[in-house]
Amino acid sequence: MSTQTVTIDRLGALGHGIAHTSEGPVYVPHALPGETVAIARHGSQGTVISTAKTSTDRVAPTCRHYDPDRDACGGCSLQHLAELPYRDFKRELVVAALAAKGLTPEVGPLVACGPGQRRRTVFSVRRTEKELLLGFNRAETNHIVSIEDCPVASPGIMDRLEQIRRVAAALASAAGAFRLAVLETLTGLDLAADGLKPLGDKQRRGVVEAVLALRGIARVSANGEILVEPQKPVVDFGGVLVSPPPGAFMQATKEAEDAMAALVLAHTGKAKRVLDLFAGSGTFALRLARTARVHAVEGEEKSLKALDQAARNTQGLKPVSVEKRDLFRRPLTAQELKAFDAVVFDPPRAGAEAQVRELARSGVKKVVAVSCNPLTLARDLRLLADGGYGIRTVVPVDQFLWSPHVEAVALLER
Numbered sequence: 001m002s003t004q005t006v007t008i009d010r011l012g013a014l015g016h017g018i019a020h021t022s023e024g025p026v027y028v029p030h031a032l033p034g035e036t037v038a039i040a041r042h043g044s045q046g047t048v049i050s051t052a053k054t055s056t057d058r059v060a061p062t063c064r065h066y067d068p069d070r071d072a073c074g075g076c077s078l079q080h081l082a083e084l085p086y087r088d089f090k091r092e093l094v095v096a097a098l099a100a101k102g103l104t105p106e107v108g109p110l111v112a113c114g115p116g117q118r119r120r121t122v123f124s125v126r127r128t129e130k131e132l133l134l135g136f137n138r139a140e141t142n143h144i145v146s147i148e149d150c151p152v153a154s155p156g157i158m159d160r161l162e163q164i165r166r167v168a169a170a171l172a173s174a175a176g177a178f179r180l181a182v183l184e185t186l187t188g189l190d191l192a193a194d195g196l197k198p199l200g201d202k203q204r205r206g207v208v209e210a211v212l213a214l215r216g217i218a219r220v221s222a223n224g225e226i227l228v229e230p231q232k233p234v235v236d237f238g239g240v241l242v243s244p245p246p247g248a249f250m251q252a253t254k255e256a257e258d259a260m261a262a263l264v265l266a267h268t269g270k271a272k273r274v275l276d277l278f279a280g281s282g283t284f285a286l287r288l289a290r291t292a293r294v295h296a297v298e299g300e301e302k303s304l305k306a307l308d309q310a311a312r313n314t315q316g317l318k319p320v321s322v323e324k325r326d327l328f329r330r331p332l333t334a335q336e337l338k339a340f341d342a343v344v345f346d347p348p349r350a351g352a353e354a355q356v357r358e359l360a361r362s363g364v365k366k367v368v369a370v371s372c373n374p375l376t377l378a379r380d381l382r383l384l385a386d387g388g389y390g391i392r393t394v395v396p397v398d399q400f401l402w403s404p405h406v407e408a409v410a411l412l413e414r
């Protein structure tokens, strides 16, 4: 370890300040471009000891758990940056990833999401000898910082933090940390624990008793198995009600989901036969089915069942068909794609390379790419552009407030 004074040049992709020094770049969390800071340096990592020059873009963080000098929660990394440069940073993540692949399409302004809008969050939980820890990991460690409030999570979650803690306490055994995903639904909170040791009968009864004594908990599951379900969890996809399976993928912020869905619907417009790939529980498919026949393809059987059931239970939709398929190993071929006027794809962080190679050879007129990873999005868009698609626009969406993650929707046409 050495101490050094450096001036920060720019922000890196994780939101850390980067200073270029004679020994190479050093990454300094919580430092901003233009700031001069004394750091303790360990290789390419720096920790701020004191600040000699402060950026005018620096603001006081909103959250009391966001304090690098104390036991800081690692859930957020950009609360110290003022709103406008913060939005530029997020948008630039998308612009830079595209530019690195030689793509310079129009990139719209960031669709902003505000505090208190996250309806899905994943807590880390561990019982220690003294207490139950429930919160988020300190950045890049397994150390759990217990939280009392979180300005990112929705009031529907934070107002029930005590209930969540009681369920977590009933689930927690003496050994081992686990993750507890909390989804706010129309009928109450859907809690899904994973990474738990198998529960014994006594512990199961404890969870059921705890939940039945509480209000506001719709369901608790552990490692995919439902333990107790006083209410079926229900979410609303543009007016279609869906009961998702435990721990299913769900867009983390409802406002971001609505903004992305509006872009999908506007671009697919008058298409009569739409293919929704990586469809999840039907976030886009069920909205699209108001005006088009939809074929929804997804790898998770339970999500697909929820989608199918919702389509059957809803009046006034066009026909929806579903298919369980591994789209990495067995993408829809260019030949199969002939049946569709428009394709929407929303893959996990790895992107959709195999599927995109088929799309690039297809004649599908309109394509929408939804992505939570600008790097794989850029790779996939490059393949589509090389296959003759024009990128009309790319819209970055701030689904993950104050984190370095950004969602984006790209609209393409041939």
Ligand SMILES: C[S@@+](CC[C@H](N)C(=O)[O-])C[C@H]1O[C@@H](n2cnc3c(N)ncnc32)[C@H](O)[C@@H]1O
Residues within 6 Å of the ligand: 249, 250, 251, 277, 278, 279, 280, 281, 282, 283, 284, 297, 298, 299, 300, 303, 325, 326, 327, 328, 329, 346, 347, 348
């Ligand atoms: C980012 S989510 C999007 C889900 C949905 N479009 C939504 O907005 O809620 C990605 C989806 O891809 C599915 N998935 C992951 N790998 C897959 C694969 N190899 N083949 C098919 N689906 C996959 C996941 O189960 C998940 O539902």
